[in-house]
Amino acid sequence: MLFxxxxxxxxxxxxxxxxxADTxxxxxxxxxxxxxxGKWPHIWRIVGEYSNYSIFDVESNDELHMLLSGLxxxxxxDIKVTPLATHPSDVNA
Ligand SMILES: O=C(O)C[C@H]1C=CC(=O)O1
Structure with a gap:
């Protein structure tokens, strides 16, 4: 599941x-x-912010919650999660 x-x-x-510093x-x-x-395949810095956009590839909502709450x-x-589904026009799907 991608998020x-x-x-x-x-x-x-x-x-x-x-x-x-330790944290x-x-x-x-x-x-x-x-x-x-492989659980966190992408991470990008958002320009000008102490923020990132990331993609997680996990088995379940519960696994994602466990990984995020362990950060x-x-x-x-502040964390905002968006579940991703396959787009019907995706030529790579
Ligand atoms: O810097 C951040 O965006 C926050 C956090 C996410 C990964 C990491 O190393 O730090």
């Missing part, structure tokens, strides 16, 4: 700088592990 996910990151200004490092490792596994930055994110 389009928008993540907007809003880290509080008063978060301890060491906690912030961002852990976020990168978590994200890259999922990318290598180290999850407490500081």
């Amino acid at each position: 389009h996910v928008r993540m907007d990151v809003n880290i509080p200004d008063d978060l301890d700088p060491d906690v912030r 961002v490092v852990r976020e990168k490792a978590y994200s890259q592990d999922l990318q290598r596994s 180290p930055l999850f407490p500081y994110m």
